Amino acid sequence: MTARIRRLFQILSFLAIDSYYKGVLTGQAIYQGLTKRFVVPALNCYSCPLSRFACPMGSFQHFLAVRQIPFYILGFFGLVGASVGRATCGWVCPFGLFQELLYKIPSYKFRIPRIFTYLKYVVLVLAIILPIVLLEPWFCKFCPAGTIEAGIPLLSWDPVQSLGSSLLEILTTHFYVKYGILIFFVVLSLSTRRPFCRVACPVGAIFSIFNKLSVLRMYVDKSKCTKCDICYNVCPMEIRIYENASDLDCIRCGKCQSACPQGAIRFSTPLDMLRPEIGKDTVNIYGLRS
Numbered sequence: 001m002t003a004r005i006r007r008l009f010q011i012l013s014f015l016a017i018d019s020y021y022k023g024v025l026t027g028q029a030i031y032q033g034l035t036k037r038f039v040v041p042a043l044n045c046y047s048c049p050l051s052r053f054a055c056p057m058g059s060f061q062h063f064l065a066v067r068q069i070p071f072y073i074l075g076f077f078g079l080v081g082a083s084v085g086r087a088t089c090g091w092v093c094p095f096g097l098f099q100e101l102l103y104k105i106p107s108y109k110f111r112i113p114r115i116f117t118y119l120k121y122v123v124l125v126l127a128i129i130l131p132i133v134l135l136e137p138w139f140c141k142f143c144p145a146g147t148i149e150a151g152i153p154l155l156s157w158d159p160v161q162s163l164g165s166s167l168l169e170i171l172t173t174h175f176y177v178k179y180g181i182l183i184f185f186v187v188l189s190l191s192t193r194r195p196f197c198r199v200a201c202p203v204g205a206i207f208s209i210f211n212k213l214s215v216l217r218m219y220v221d222k223s224k225c226t227k228c229d230i231c232y233n234v235c236p237m238e239i240r241i242y243e244n245a246s247d248l249d250c251i252r253c254g255k256c257q258s259a260c261p262q263g264a265i266r267f268s269t270p271l272d273m274l275r276p277e278i279g280k281d282t283v284n285i286y287g288l289r290s
Contacts, residue, residue: 002254006091014094017042018050018149039073041080042093043143043203047150055146057203061127061137081210085217089197089204090236090251095145096197100236102189109191111238117198117249124202141174144182144196151178193236198249208248218245218252219268231256231265241265 017040020031031052039056046054056073063070080088089096123139130138140146188195197204211217218241225242232240234256237249241256242264257265 002258006253009091010094010097013042013092014097017044017053017092017094018048020050020052023049039076040092041076041088041203041207043095043145043201045140045143045146045149047146047154049150049153051149055140057127057143058137058140058146061131061139064128064131065135065137067132077206078210081207082213083215085211085214085246085252086204086207086248086250087214087216087252089201089207090253093197093203095148096194096251098148099185099189099194099196102186103191103193103236105190107190112192112195112198114238119199120201120205120208123200124205127202139202142178142181144178144185147178147182151175193238197251198237204251211248211250212246215269216252217268218250218256219266220245221264224262224264226262226264228261230259230261234259 023029023031030047030049033052035052036046036054038053039059040053041056043057044051044053044055046058056076060070060073063073127139185196185200220242222242227242229240231242232238235241236253236255237247237251239247239249241247241250252267254267257267
């Protein structure tokens with residue numbers, strides 16, 4: 001049931017975030033109305049012809065590039081992260097949904113070694129430092145989500161720019177590099193679960209920092225868990241939730257909860273500290289004993 005609700009939520013989120021169909025039908029410029037002042041808790045390219053909202057990482061880098069402290073974006077990350085941790089990656093992000101659908105295609109499958117998942121923090125550091133140094137949103141220039149949401153659609157429609165040149169006439173080597181990065185992650189997504197989310201997404205890296213602090217978390221009842229690894233086998237982030245219910249890579253998708261034959265996994269909030277059924281020998285997700 002949780003899996004179906006999550007998939008529906010992902011689809012509805014995509015339709016809500018990218019819903020500027022008028023622009024596509026009429027050939028109008030990229031939407032720049034009122035809602036474009038707001039960001040969504042997931043990668044969502046500002047230049048996408050369908051997008052009604054801004055990307056949090058793009059906006060974050062913009063403020064850094066103009067040498068301003070991004071108070072609004074920092075507050076947004078803090079509010080969302082403190083509330084649900086990295087759950088928006090599993091329930092909202094359109095590019096995350098895209099990778100999950102690609103993985104369903106029959107192909108050779110393999111697991112990414114855990115050590116590579118720390119690369120996203122390197123990307124995050126670069127996404128903070130380089131805009132300040134280069135005075136431009138560095139990450140946006142290579143973001144595969146931006147390529148598929150904005151680069152490819154705009155190139156396909158080949159709209160004539162105000163300078164009189166079409167996009168096809170002004171392509172540079174940079175575009176082909178960006179296109180190559182997208183192809184790399186698309187091919188990788190066929191064989192391994194959510195590779196971009198796990199090794200390169202700076203938004204996911206930011207929200208992961210809040211996983212141990214957020215109100216919404218996962219709870220594993222140690223008295224019921226048999227460590228059968230069924231949860232590990234279905235996890236899109238390939239983590240063993242019973243080892244650390246607040247793992248930095250957990251996207252709170254609930255697939256482990258649905259798959260657990262012992263019913264040992266569920267969503268939890270601080271109110272669970274008041275639940276008498278949590279036994280005295282069972283350590284809950286907040287590191288405390290009842």
